[in-house]
Amino acid sequence: MSQAFVREREGGEAFEDLPDRAISPHPNFVTAEGLARIEGEVARLQTEFAALKPGAKADEARVTRDLHYWTARLGTARRVDPMPGDVVRFGSTVTILLDTDTRQVFRIVGEDEADPAHGTLSYVSPMARALTGKVIGDVVDVNGHEAEITDIA
Incomplete structure (x- = not known):
């Protein structure tokens, strides 16, 4: 196996630099269920972060990255309630x-x-x-x- 895949980089652990999760450029329309799921993910990740053991850098990096993503998605969420009718639209x-x-x-x-x-x-x-x-x-x-x-x- 190449050393590039097993050697730690100077000055830190390789997993400390997890890339951010990509955030869509589209408006963040959500259903009521979708908003509840996002809120649930933020709460779950906050709990998971608080329970991390000291020195669990890989877990901390992963939770921090995911918490950043879901907090951003929660902040931009626009709940759209379904509108009954005979035309296909969001929520149909x-x-x-x-x-x-x-x-x-x-x-x-x-x-x-x-x-x-x-x-x-x-x-x-x-x-x-x-x-x-x-x-x-x-x-x-x-x-x-x-x-x-x-x-x-």
């Missing part, structure tokens, strides 16, 4: 029928709460952008496939 749950006869259901949420595998899409994702502003019956192109909007909740 949208059902689409793909041209392969597959139905998919997605909720459009903030960037930090998005998890496509669990049915939530970031409002800045290509699919959410394609769906936003559309109504039931509209057809959109999703990754080279057509998808018809069949329900909006």
Whole structure:
């Protein structure tokens, strides 16, 4: 193994310089659930930081970095409550029928709460952008496939 990967840098530990987590340039729109999650992360990290053992530099660096990120996200969070209606917008749950006869259901949420595998899409994702502003019956192109909007909740 190369010494570059195992040797500590002069004057400190290699893990003291963890890079900051990237913060999105987009407005930080969140749902009520997303805001609660951010608040929960800040509280959890503050508790974890207070419980760190002296000399746990790697843990301190990680917790400090994550606490910085989530505190910044909390400070810029703009809660957006869903507006009922027949137009897809932030907070909408949208059902689409793909041209392969597959139905998919997605909720459009903030960037930090998005998890496509669990049915939530970031409002800045290509699919959410394609769906936003559309109504039931509209057809959109999703990754080279057509998808018809069949329900909006």
